[in-house]
Amino acid sequence: VMAFKYFECNNVDLAIIEVGLGGRLDSTNVITPVLSIITNISFDHQDLLGDSLTLIAKEKAGIIKKETPILIGKKSPHTHVFEEKAQNLQAPIFYSKQAPYKSDLKGDYQVNNINTSATAIKILNNLDYKISKNHIINGLNHIIKNTGLRGRWEVISKEPLVICDVAHNIGAFNYIVSELNISKLNKHIILGFSRDKDFKSILKILPKDYQYYICGSLNERIINPNELSSYFDNYNLSYKIFDLSYNAYTDLVSKSNKNDLIMITGSTFIVSDILKYLDNIE
Known part of the structure; x- marks a missing residue:
């Protein structure tokens, strides 16, 4: 109104x-x-x-x-x-x-x-x-x-290549995976899911040769990453767990180079946490 x-x-x-x-x-x-x-x-x-x-x-x-x-x-x-x-x-x-x-x-x-x-x-x-x-x-x-729209295949670094996208449903993830598969770089996916999302359908289509970094958020709608570990195990996905997405990001960027691609996705909140963190340190 x-x-x-x-x-x-x-x-x-x-x-x-x-x-x-x-x-x-x-x-x-x-x-x-x-x-x-x-x-x-x-x-x-x-x-x-x-x-x-x-x-x-x-x-x-x-x-x-x-x-x-x-x-x-x-x-x-x-x-x-x-x-x-x-x-x-x-x-x-x-x-x-x-x-x-x-x-x-x-x-x-x-x-x-x-x-x-x-x-x-x-x-x-x-x-x-x-x-x-x-x-x-x-x-x-x-x-x-x-x-002010951000997080739509937003490139925030070129070396290593870091991309943010707020994809959060199966349709969006099909696009994401399709585009990522074109790249020859090593894929690292920082992600988290809101409680109301069908994350199981998304996990089914995630490539097994990517590395995943399951994250929580300050927003309570995001699933605790420890609750997701068994589902990643069931789909034979390689993962690490972090409390917050920007913790995963800082850890990963310090170890990455021009041969790596980092995608931050899964939820608007996960992407927002990263962007706010980067805005504050600039």
Whole structure:
């Protein structure tokens, strides 16, 4: 409510409202938008949204409004859920198309985000908004500066190569592992998980030739790393345990060189702990 009031007081032309959880029952769903966007579907918050992608898609479909355009960022076998809901509500449905832009946020997975953003702007322009190509280029090239958004394939050191990414569900980790496997460097993964995440599914896809550093956090939502050790043993993953991510980071960096790649991931809190630590010592 405070955010909506702030936007009203500042007379914004467009407000981008991110759903907090799912869609159908989310508190942000009180608005009547000019455009709804569903970026993708992945397993997350199964305890609240359902234990299948079809059920999760139905929850996300809750933001589709009568006669209001809906944009789908990425097609999947479950897209039919959105199509059926859109048809019932006479909502024009669109799918993101390839766009010739780049962003200052790195990682190949940003391509999907860029395509979705550019397609959304095209839809808005057809609704009499006036967002130019230069606006798009300028915005995409200054996301970090304009938003303060960090931890999206953020390179914080080049030798050794250190990357932060807030991936925290199976879909995001599939992207992470795919990109890391391209590199010939020795991989060291500093990670921790929030209690509400399906970390077991993530552990199943983690490569066995990486080295893992399981960490806790000052945030109580992060699982105590000692509780995770047996799961890492079950999947034959090599690991060390640290109380905090920045303890793992300082220990690892002191022993690393140009042949190593350090990835910090698993939770927004784990990445945040590292970034705050680095900001304080600079």
